[in-house]
Amino acid sequence: MAQRAPLGVAVIGTGRMGTDHVRRIQQVTSGARVSAVVDVDAERAKAVAARVDGCTAYPDPAAAMAAADVDAVLVASPGPAHEAALLTAFEHDLPVLCEKPLAPDAATALRIMEAEQKLGRRRVQVGFMRRYDPEYAKLKALLETGQLGRPLMLHNRHRNVASPPFFTSDMLITDSVVHETDAARWLLGDEITAVTVLRPNPSSNAPDGLLDPQFIVFETDGGAVVDVEIFVNCGFGYQVQAEVVCERGTARIGDGHALVTNMAGRWGGTIAQDFTDRFEAAYDLQIQAWVDATRRGEVTGPSVWDGYAAAAVCETGVTALTEGGRREVELIDRPELYRS
Ligand SMILES: NC(=O)c1ccc[n+]([C@@H]2O[C@H](COP(=O)([O-])OP(=O)(O)OC[C@H]3O[C@@H](n4cnc5c(N)ncnc54)[C@H](O)[C@@H]3O)[C@@H](O)[C@H]2O)c1
């Protein structure tokens, strides 16, 4: 049987995530190769391309997407640059995996959704990779069996060792809690209808002026309540935990008890230090699922609707953070393209 050629992927943005995805596609993923890279920092793109056989560095996304050996696009530039890259990919009718967040606000996400609807079919998978994490997947599968009964509450903890220098108080919501926003919608099968944000005294380990930690409460249209502790300067490790409380029991993930040691009168284990460690399997499975679906001519996984809903919830969260109070989320009706 004739071997099919690997999918040629253009990676837009060769920073931390983009470079890691280039390595992943080249070394971990089957059925794909990186044929192009793009970065506004031309030297960075060239340095990445030089390490990959048959990969060309381009100065702008349009040039890369016009290349004959590019079949699909992975967008790993910062959130505000996603719209331009996605619209260019649509012009070339190329399938895209777009890192989270889809867009920095709901209006931008809506423009992307309108452009995708004009194509008449889905082209984009949004990089909400927690859906591919084996622990999250087990939790979702358990909830779907119905054994635990109806979910009533979902408690989340999201802790980072330290925030990057450019991090703002809004970004605790738009860049970090955007993950819990999608995870909650996906696990519960509900839309988030209202957001309240509480502001504990900031940690003295947080940079001056950064409102860190924050405690966020979501209400859903299914009547569940979701809380999220976001703490991006916790100092000790990278922790993402979730516990669903249902009518007949609870289920919890993220305790990191894979290896427990006993030594010198103490027991314990290690805590991951960053997301590339904690979510390595999720990133691998996400990219493989995207490549496999693309090669079948399908688009699966989190959609532009999911990216839009998350953006709308986060935007409402930023209003709740700055102005206080309980804020209701406004969503448009879900378009036909995103209903099945
Ligand atoms: N899924 C996750 O867990 C996860 C983790 C980290 C980051 N991310 C997301 O990945 C994306 C990239 O994050 P990062 O941490 O790699 O950022 P980064 O700053 O390390 O890298 C971004 C790169 O994009 C380049 N760039 C900026 N504007 C561009 C443009 N218009 N066209 C092409 N390149 C451009 C920059 O020069 C830089 O090299 C963001 O959307 C971020 O939210 C996701």
Ligand SMILES: O[C@H]1[C@H](O)[C@@H](O)[C@H](O)[C@@H](O)[C@H]1O
């Ligand atoms: O961009 C990163 C990434 O999305 C991580 O998964 C999250 O834990 C961080 O808080 C965020 O800044």
